[in-house]
Amino acid sequence: MSGDKAGRSSPVPAEQTPALFTGPRWFIPSALLHELDPDTTRAGRRPRRTARDWIVDFSCFLLAVLVGVLAAEAINDNPRVPLGLVVLDQVIGALACAAVWLRRRWPLGLAVALTAVTVVSDTAGGAGAIALFTLAVHRPFRYVAWVGGTGAAMAPLIYWLRPDPDLPYLVTVVLAVLLTVAIVGWGMFVRSKRQLMLSLRDRARRAETEARLRAEQAQRLAREAIAREMHDVLAHRLTLLSVHAGALEFRPDAPPAETARAAGVIRESAHEALQDLREIIGVLRAAEPDDTGRPQPTLAALDTLVAECREAGMKVSLHHRVTDPAAVPSAVGRTAYRIAQEGLTNARKHAPGTEVTVSVTGAPGDGLAVTVRNPSPEGEVPPVPGSGQGLIGLTERATLAGGGLEHGYTREGGFEVRAWLPWGPHGTARHRPPAGSGPPCA
Structure with missing residues (x-):
């Protein structure tokens, strides 16, 4: 797509576009899908994280750790959970938090894995929520629906195996389902906003390109019209010059009056031709019509x-x-x-x-x-x-x-x-x- 700014990544070829992009593309061109999904690889190499990416990823990691720490404290205060399970839960949660750094490269795989991990580990809940949010931002809704629906369906089993000591079972399940729906809705909102911004940016670039092409076409048409005018004007003048110069060449013994008349026509035609040429060149230099010149001839x-x-x-x-x-x-x-x-x-x-x-x-x-x-x-005419x-x-x-x-x-x-x-x-x-x-x- 013409008009892209310097440093912008080039469009992803069709054969390198992941199959996950076959969802609803709306009005998003293929060149913008790469910007919407930065985890897409090009030429076998992931694009490098920007400073903003590092800040966002680190913030997500800290959020996952904070939620894991709160969950770990709740497990430690629960006397019904054996110490071995507490340690195992925290180890799994630590590994899940570390896996958050992979969310840009494998959003679908990470979301599926952490959805299964949250069944056996409370401290991995924050990492699972971030993985589900990332999936909603970077992948079509059908993948989010499958993963999020599976997580919501497993909420009754999770809280049946590990009930919350402070809340009733039904309230806990409802809150878990509502939290899942909120995370998915937030992620889809962010994805839609990105799609809108990228579409507006692409439309602006297309509008700039079309405006430049229209300006170039108008300039080309104007120059063609000027060239046509130059041909029509100068051909007449130069033909007069040629005819009378030829007459003077082939009739050196012409009467002085006829010679003077031919010379006058040559002088007048040359003067008119130079003046017309000067005006046309002035229009070309100014790149716009010159209204101060001589009026165009009419009928x-x-x-x-x-x-x-x-x-x-x-x-x-x-x-x-x-x-x-x-x-x-x-x-x-x-x-x-x-x-x-x-x-x-x-x-x-x-x-x-x-x-x-x-x-x-x-x-x-x-x-x-x-x-x-x-x-x-009549007679033979020299070829012109x-x-x-x-x-x-x-x-x-x-x-x-x-x-x-x-x-x-x-x-x-x-x-x-x-x-x-x-x-x-x-x-x-x-x-x-x-x-x-x-x-x-x-």
Whole structure:
């Protein structure tokens, strides 16, 4: 489990988990069962006792000794018990008190053994009670029920063999049974509290891990969006640079006016590309969107894009049939702008000299349709390297906006990109296109 603190023991493998853990696990993961049962061995070695463990174990040992001493005094004052039995009882009680130190390693075995020992030794009663409490804390209830029930059932026999000189027989048996039930209940309460604390701790760790993963995923998605934006912006600018630089290279005898115009386009495109790149790098460094930069283009900026392409020497025919471009939602308008921009960039690279047709139609409630079409280029076109990531990015953009995009060659040999984007009746996105309005593949 990720997010564990340093020094915490690693989860116990399934093949090393004792069979005693097959009881009711509730919501406790296997990684927490080891913390709940510290006597579990790992790699053939018991975990070392902490300072708190030593204090608790020593306190339990002292309590067992104190109860044994009180029981030994009561036996010494009973004239009906022979001296030999008194000595034997105290020896057995001393051994039982010493066995308390083994309660973490063998809680079930120790509880069973001390339950049988208490039948013949009064001084072992304290050690037996501590062993039963330890069993209730570290093992499921079915084991506690068997051992505790056996001890309660043997109480009438014990006090029949060794009756208490000060209390009636029935009162002694009832008190012994109530004491057993109290010890078991206390131990189960401690176990439930530990389970709750461990579960809350595990949930907190899971919540921290999930929050970190969500933050990383959000950051990754934001960086992917920035990278997509970088491709859409810089591809257009750098294509203009490439086209006009190539024109200057292959036409050194061009008129001065045309050379100056191409140089101006190169300078302006380089300046715009550097400014866009600077803004995107600034966003990456800040790890969050920068609202102080230039506004993102929307559908209203489509006329400027077409004018810029015409100044660069492209033949572009724009059919803008949206009466109020400003009413288009900003996200939808920006997606439509990027689709048109990428279509013009691809046409400039792969079909130079052809007339590109850009068509934008739509209305609130019907959606927004964007089409970029160019005919087949005449003559031989030098191959231009490309990875096709631009069209993939456009398809993702359209899908995320709730629409769709298709592209392909037409029957005449040209290329066409068609997209449909949602435009709700009140400027909101509608995520289901009307029947027959999706972008057909040409």
